[in-house]
Amino acid sequence: xxxxxxxxLLASALCLPLGLTLPLLHLQKLYFFSDTPSxxxxxxxxxxxxxxVIAIAVALFSGIFPLAKLTLTFIAxxxxxxxxxxxxxxxxxxxxxxxxxxxVLLVAIVIFAAKSSGFATAFAxxxxxxxxxxxxxxxxxxxxxxxx
Numbered sequence: 001x002x003x004x005x006x007x008x009l010l011a012s013a014l015c016l017p018l019g020l021t022l023p024l025l026h027l028q029k030l031y032f033f034s035d036t037p038s039x040x041x042x043x044x045x046x047x048x049x050x051x052x053v054i055a056i057a058v059a060l061f062s063g064i065f066p067l068a069k070l071t072l073t074f075i076a077x078x079x080x081x082x083x084x085x086x087x088x089x090x091x092x093x094x095x096x097x098x099x100x101x102x103x104v105l106l107v108a109i110v111i112f113a114a115k116s117s118g119f120a121t122a123f124a125x126x127x128x129x130x131x132x133x134x135x136x137x138x139x140x141x142x143x144x145x146x147x148x
Contacts, residue, residue, distance in 0.1 A: 023126070025124055
């Protein structure tokens, strides 16, 4: 179980930066204008447009929480079993895991809203897939570590 969890953690660690920096979706408006923002672009765009609170919230839920969850899961993976049993790491990781897929859900809602409005078409891009893969691999790794 530890080997599988370690491989999943490695995959999650490789996918997270790609998910943050690659384009999340491709928006095409009125056949002339298109945009392919990444999560980093969204956060910086919100910040520069004055939506500081929203930028901080997106940065927390899309970058800081997944990174903290991944770090805590790595620590739990390399710690001795007796230390894990007495440590609140697994509980903290579980609490952070509840928020790790929030951005994937939000992007899916944006894609649905853009397609249903008729004003724009939206297509998922590799950043969304890497971000989702990172969250999924991290969650499965944490579950495997909790079982062992």
